[in-house]
Amino acid sequence: MSDRPFTFDIPLPGVIPTRYDHHITRRLSEMVGYYADEQAFAAALAEKDETLYEVYEIRRPERAGELLHGVSIVHPGKIGNEYFMTKGHFHAVLETAEVYYCLQGEGYMVMETPEGECVVQPLRPNTVLYVPPRWAHRSVNCSDESDLATFFVYPGNAGHNYGSVAERGFRKRVVERDGRPQIIDNPRWRS
Numbered sequence: 001m002s003d004r005p006f007t008f009d010i011p012l013p014g015v016i017p018t019r020y021d022h023h024i025t026r027r028l029s030e031m032v033g034y035y036a037d038e039q040a041f042a043a044a045l046a047e048k049d050e051t052l053y054e055v056y057e058i059r060r061p062e063r064a065g066e067l068l069h070g071v072s073i074v075h076p077g078k079i080g081n082e083y084f085m086t087k088g089h090f091h092a093v094l095e096t097a098e099v100y101y102c103l104q105g106e107g108y109m110v111m112e113t114p115e116g117e118c119v120v121q122p123l124r125p126n127t128v129l130y131v132p133p134r135w136a137h138r139s140v141n142c143s144d145e146s147d148l149a150t151f152f153v154y155p156g157n158a159g160h161n162y163g164s165v166a167e168r169g170f171r172k173r174v175v176e177r178d179g180r181p182q183i184i185d186n187p188r189w190r191s
């Protein structure tokens, strides 16, 4: 890892950064329990263990003062009527923020605090989103054909806490109704 200044490019379209240290691929089989329609999930998985999203990370030491960053790409698709999305997480150090810059595509960032405040923010190219400390966040791609690509930056010591979202889900879900995205209450949310 270099401690000297460096640059890289994010080609548009394409969005795979010209420099990265780590490429994460999240497949359907890693998302058991995340989608509301379990039957549709099982049917989709029986057909193909599809890649739902990918992350290209520029790694930095995991300590305060450093900034981890990279590109997140959520592919288009749905499980039942629910759009492809990331797992979503709180930061392990809850009091750490994150900045997202939407490079390509259309979608939403679903966010909530442990106290139950919710915000679902639309994302389109050139939108900058500030996710304050304490807000869990999940990217949702609501296009039928394009990837949703975002550039993200967060503190090196933030870490990821997937547990509570995996157990309870987010309070809101983004689904397709009559050909359009709709934000609904999560019928399976557990307190």
Ligand code: PA5
Pocket (backbone or CB within 6 Å): 055, 072, 086, 087, 088, 089, 098, 137, 138, 139, 152, 154, 160
């Ligand atoms: O740090 C972030 O919030 C992003 O890099 C996400 O990790 C990325 O979008 C993948 O989402 P998740 O970590 O919830 O699977």
Ligand code: NI
Pocket (backbone or CB within 6 Å): 089, 091, 098, 137, 154
């Ligand atoms: Ni994050």
